[in-house]
Structure formats: C-alpha cells, structure tokens
Amino acid sequence: MAWARQARRNGSKAAIREGNEKAILAAAEEVFADYGFAGATTSKIAEVAGIPKANLHYYFPTKEALYRQVIENIFNIWLAAAASFDDCDDPIEALTQYIHIKMDISRTHPKGSKVWANEIIQRAPMIQDYLETTLREWTTSRVAVIERWIAEGRLAPIDPRYLMYMIWATTQHYADFGHQISTLNNDHDLSEAQFAKAKDTVTQIILRGIGAIK
Amino acid sequence: MAWARQARRNGSKAAIREGNEKAILAAAEEVFADYGFAGATTSKIAEVAGIPKANLHYYFPTKEALYRQVIENIFNIWLAAAASFDDCDDPIEALTQYIHIKMDISRTHPKGSKVWANEIIQRAPMIQDYLETTLREWTTSRVAVIERWIAEGRLAPIDPRYLMYMIWATTQHYADFGHQISTLNNDHDLSEAQFAKAKDTVTQIILRGIGAIK
DNA sequence: GTCTATAGAATGATAGAC
C-alpha cells in the first residue's frame, strides 16, 4: 500500500496510529496493573496516555479489547522466555536459565505481570482460553522433560508441577509484590546488586532443593 | 448491658447485628477478592450477603471501612500463624511448621489472601501503615533469628529476606493463583492428597535448598 | 433494624463538527 509506506515516512496516518497505539498500550498496562480490569477507567488510561478519551475509543473500540491486548503482550513475553528452557538438556543449565529469565522479566515488565496476576486472581474471566490451551500444553510438555530428568537420576524425585508453580510464584513475586519488598527494604526499590543477590538466592535454593547441585 | 445480653439470648438487636456483620464481611471478602477494591461494588456485596444495599451502609458506613476490616482479618490470621515460628529454636521444625501453616491458610482462606494480593499489587493504597509498622518489625525480628541459625552453621549462608519472600510467594501462590493451578489440574481443585503432596514438595525443596536437610 | 426511592457523581461509549 503506497499510502502506508508514505505515511510511515512522513509521520502522518500510519505513523501517528503506531505512536498512539503504543502510548495507549503503555498507559493501559499501568492503569490495569494499578486497578484491575473493573477498577480501571478509560478516562484514566486516556489521561495517562495524554490523549482525549474519545481518541482512545477510536483506537481501541472497547475497554475489553484493550485489556486483552495488554494481557497477550505479557503472555507472549513469558512464552518466549520459556523457549530457552528447551534449548538445553542439562537440568542445571536449563532451570538456571529459565529462573534467571523469569526474574529479569519481573524486573523489566512488572506491570504486565501484575495485570496477569489480577486476571488469575479473578479466575481468568477474559483469558481462560489461554490457560486451557497454550499454557496447559506448555506445562504438560515441560513436566515430561523434568520427569525424564528425574528418571535419569539427575534430580530428586519431586513432583514437577509443584516445582514449576514454585518457580512461577517466586519469580513473579518480585513483580507482583514489588511494593511490599520495597517497603521492607526501607522504601527503596531493590538496587541492581540486591536484585542480583535475590536472583542468585532463588536459583540456589531451588537447584539445591531439587538435588541438582550440592 | 442488660439489653445486649438479652438480645444475644433472644435473637434481636445485637444478635441480628452480629449475624449481619458476619454475612457482610464474608460477602465482602469474596467480592473484593474477585474484583479488587475499585472494581467491587457495594450492591454486589449486598446481593451476595443477601441484604438490601441500604442495610450494608447501615452496618458499614463506607466501602472503604468494610474493605479495611476484611484486610485486617487476613493480616491478623497471618500474624497468628507467624507466632508458631517463634515457639521453637530448631530451624527445621520452625520452618516446617511455618510453611505448613501458611499453606493451610492458603487452603482455608484463599479469598482473604487474594484481597491482600490485590492490595499489594496496587501498592497498598489503604494499608501502607501496616507494611511500615507491624510487617516491617515482624520481618526484621525473624531475619535476625535466621541469621543466627546461619551463624551457628545450621543453615547455608543465604540471605534470610529472600528466603522469607520465597516462602510467602510459594505458599500464597496456592491461594492467589489457585484458579490457574486448578485449570492445569484438568479443571479440578487440588484434592486433599494432591494438596498434601504440594505442601510436602514445597517444604522439602526449601529445607533442602537452604541446607537444613540432606 | 429494614427498605424504597433517589440524589449526585462517575462510567463506557458515541455523535458529529472540525
């Protein structure tokens, strides 16, 4: 389409759309994280995005459409992180890698994690389909890998599902409960050094806990 | 007060108040868990409690007052659980006990846990005072105990704070993310046996992870 | 202590001029 190419080049139409959509999505992630779906208001999102409320509805017809987009974004980020889990058949390396990436995402995308947490707490009224398809399949396949490692005597005989929940819980806690952690850190966000220490502690306890290291 | 005693005996006034307050608090816990503070509506709470909305405002003048009461309840339950942590100076026994009780609370009070999670995700707009006083003091004193255990060579040298966050995250996950866990369990809540297994797995990984057991 | 009716404010979404 000639007009779209030209638009991107000279800053009209498509370029404007792209910029505004980004601003709206960033604002929506923040407001949904802070208030949940029901508590978030489109006017607040528009205010944070710096546009009139009517424009928000021009780009995203409904609050729900906007919300689903935000949820999809964090879910895809996590899925991509999970891929690294498969790149390697050494349990120590694979799990270390996975825990580290999950911790890093909690640090870089805390808002998305919070939106997800809100959605699950509310029993996934909008995204139950993801849970029953993609997430269920992903989990089943990784459980199988861990079971094989156990069968090969490379890990202690723990139930892989509860290990997985533990990894999710612990890593996402640094995003979802980040405010509590900061408060207990004398009202300061964890420094880079502190966060590195947390990441290391989490990894060590889990790997030692499943008998992967001494 | 003679009238109050009599009321409790024959089912009028004070007895009615007690019954209605209980019903409202239970309904409020459920609705706040499902929608967060901003998303919950007083009419929904009244509906779940089975009373007209105007009566709800008769017992609890504002939505915020009701919310604070719900939050205080779960916080006090956790504080009581934490006491058991102190009853014993053996790290294995104390931590096992604490993890078990925290897991049991996730099983028996999932809604309260969710309300708390929502509040923290939203950066504690209502209960920041608890975080800065009671929770901070409690944490500091327990960190000191764990540090002593480490100094005595009874635990591996991990940072006690990150261990504590791990225990909170992992145990509360079974309440806050219970819906996700059920979905991955083929849409069934964890059975008693499965939950016992989860509890055992969590305890084992953590205790082994911090070098308390082999 | 109960409950209908409603005030007054805020919400999601749209119309229509620019």
Add this chain to the structure above:
DNA sequence: GTCTATCATTCTATAGAC
C-alpha cells in the same frame, strides 16, 4: 485523525417512611 458535548448507565451514599 482530533476532540467537545453528551447519552445511557451505574456507582456510592443517604433520606425518610415503616
């Protein structure tokens, strides 16, 4: 693509009869 004005709905909270 922007934005003011506004509609229909829903919200918290209260007034006032019973």
